[in-house]
Amino acid sequence: MLDESAELSVSITQIVQRLKGTHLHSQLEKQAKECLHKPEIKLETLKDDVRRLLKASGWERKLQNAVYRELHILPPPRHPRAPPEHTKEPLAYMRKAQVNWEKRILKSLNSMCTELGIPLARKRPVPEQNELTNKWNEMGTDEPDLSKFRPVYAPKDFLEVLVGLKNPNNERSEDLTVRSHWGLIQVSLNVRDIPQTREMYPELGLTYGQLGIDDHTHVPPDLFESEHIHIGKKVVSEHDSAAAQQYSRQGCPTGLRAQLWSLILNTTDDPEAITHYEQLKARVIHHDLLVDNLIYKDVKLTASNDDYYFVFEDYLYQVLLCFSRDTAVLEHFNYNCATPPKSCIQSKSGSEQCAVVYPPNGVIPFHGFSMYVAPLCFLYNEPSKLYSVFREMYIRYFFRLHSVSSHPSGIVSLCLQFERLLQTHLPQLFYHLREIGAQPLRIAFKWIVRAFSGYLSTDQLLLLWDRILGYDSLEIVAVLAAAVFAFRAENLMEVTSLASAEAVLADLSTLKVMPLLQIFLFATSV
């Protein structure tokens, strides 16, 4: 067991290592050097004076934000003798399930490739490159023939994998008792119940003001809203990541949300970010990937058919095509128990096949993937900014929704938490649904996998995602799923089939997220 201070120094070393050589590092050095020319600097107190000047000019804050960001994506602490995959995912049976799942997906992708006779990657001839460059801002007008392509998998396929997870050390009896778990997830993980969730989310409590509740029409703005907006403006002007994250717990005002999220995720307007995006765009122009067609198909099937997101079709291509080619995303496999899929590509000389990561970012898109990006289009319309924010959100949160792991924000834990909350607080409802063959998770799974994108109205979704960022956890998604069932419990008790249960829960667009969460967490007797 590593003691705390040793752990801390390991973390510090890791962070320093990661920040070395970054653009921020060189800028800091430059700033420090420029400080030397200032008259206030004295040789005797050089170090302190430079530090003081850097603090006053806001550079210390930038460094703070960068460190804060690194803390978010730090791999878990590891024992020197533990193999890396054990550190990322300690449970062997989970690792095995993830590996099997990856094999299946890759097989599916490769067989599609062989069937259709389309190469995984292909260099575009120059006229095609020029055409694409001209059409970059309106790729949605293209109508390629996508009928032959199928999504590699859909959420319900993934659900079957999760349902099949079994801990080999745990002998489960088949009897259904009050003590047993009635849901589909058959593994035991430590998930929070309501009292523990209340402790984790105190700012959602009844005595705190919330955006999504206390900005309602009949509530005078002076009670909460005006002051909250005032504080929000201050947070933005201070450029403080940590403060922004704390602030976001009570919701972000519409007019400030874009800046606040950008602060929390530490996506800056650095020329570095813009250059990186342009490089990715160039890669899209030069090479065509098979997965591009999967992206086109997904966008056309999901976002383009949405009443509100259809407008942003072009932005979605601009983000997702670049995303597929971004090898920087591979870094997240340091803490993601999944492994990037590899495919065999003929080497240049043609003599040997080498395994390369495919797609280059290691993420195979599935049906509905574009919905992770769509809500962000409401906030950002600069492609490079939109891209940076999406990528950061993906490597911090969204990846956990489609890989098998025991992490508290991982999809398995979220599903289990949802089922347990339902079983504990609405046992009659759960039992009834189970009896009629409508396991609640079968309905709620699609909401959880997409973090409710496309199911809630946009303003409500953004309020939910405020809290995901604010609390740095996806658990709120599981809690909301349970709260939705609680809200519609009366109607659900009267249905007699899975289809009618689905119908009761088909339209969530009128739901107000924050009151539901608040009532479920803080006004339910436990």
Place this chain on the structure above:
Amino acid sequence: MSKNKQTAGHKGACGSQKKKEGEGRSCIRYRCGLTNTIQDVLNQRPGWVEVKDDGEWDLNWCDVGWLRENFDHSYMEEHVRICHFRNHYELTRKNLMVKNLKRYRKTLEREAGRLEASKCDFFPCTFVLPSEYHIFVEEFKRSPGSTWIMKPVARSQGKGIFLFRKLKDIIDWRKDGSRSEEQKDEAQVESYVAQRYIENPYLIAGRKFDLRVYVLVTSYIALKAWLYRDGFARFSNTRFSLSSIDDQYVHLTNVAVQKTSPDYDPEKGCKWQMQQLRQYLTAKHGFETVQTLFKEIDNIFIRSLLSVQKTIINDKHCFELYGYDILLDQDLKPWLIEVNASPSLTASSQEDYDLKYRLLEDTLHIVDMEGRLTGKEKRVGGFDLMWNDGPVHTDVGLEALGSSCLVANTHLGCVNDRQKQLQQLLKPFPGQKRT
């Protein structure tokens, strides 16, 4: 073709209807010339009965054609209502609207100065053809390379509209042998306006859109106008670009035109609710900027109505629901495109149907055939009273003493919790129990 003398409001199938002024009626006879959402609304209103052909009616939801033929020959009793003003075209025909606005602006400049008059600069430079052809040509030559749009005065749904950059284009058009005799006649009579095209519209994800907003006028003297909170933004189905002015699908955002575009997918729908648009703009530009924008939009409604206040024949029997088309440019300045006296009540989707249903229901609440209102209301359902012989302000509580107290009573694109408001406001329909 005029039929025999139309009388409205006499005793009919509903028994003795003559009630004292202000007393509610329990059975209301309506006549409806349209077969869309309004039919359903009227049909489903408790205590309302349809009369056909020559039957006597208490409310007539007619089309403008009927009005033109019959209004002058109809005798209407005190309580009877009809959904158009006799000469609404002063506001809704493009050439007359332009004339009235220009005249109003001149008067304002004379009486209140340039600053005040500049508040009328919300319509693009427009000329009526052929009468103003020569001053149009002068203006045209002063700004070479700019794009203009030609619109037929009385047609709707985007018919007959085209863009041009060279005078040659319209000269050719006037001589065009391929057009019908009727179209050529139109060109001779004052049937077209040439308007400066707004070349820098505000785009969302590369697409142009315009706003449809609903304004209900129940009287011109004194002017009483209500603004509906709901409305929508109509998107063009294709990306905006000035290079293809021949592609009318790019430039015209009417749903009617979009429906014929090859890209059009009826399942998709190309509308955003006003609330969605307002949120999007607030997220992009901040609360204060958008607040200012919506104030400027209010200004368009009020000034356009004031400009025809003295011209429209006021009649206490008349009310009118206008559909305003507003376009935003990249500087977030709103422009008035046109005003419709018969905004489409046909629904393009369920959401659209629900919006129009609510709109019409609330319109009938305000017309108040049942006599349930006091007349002092500032809000009825989704309608907010915008102008009542002067600007209308919200009731501000003591909390707002610190800020500048006068807040306009309009809430376009804001939450429309009309059900709750109506429950608190209205007595139940006669014969209906309160739910």
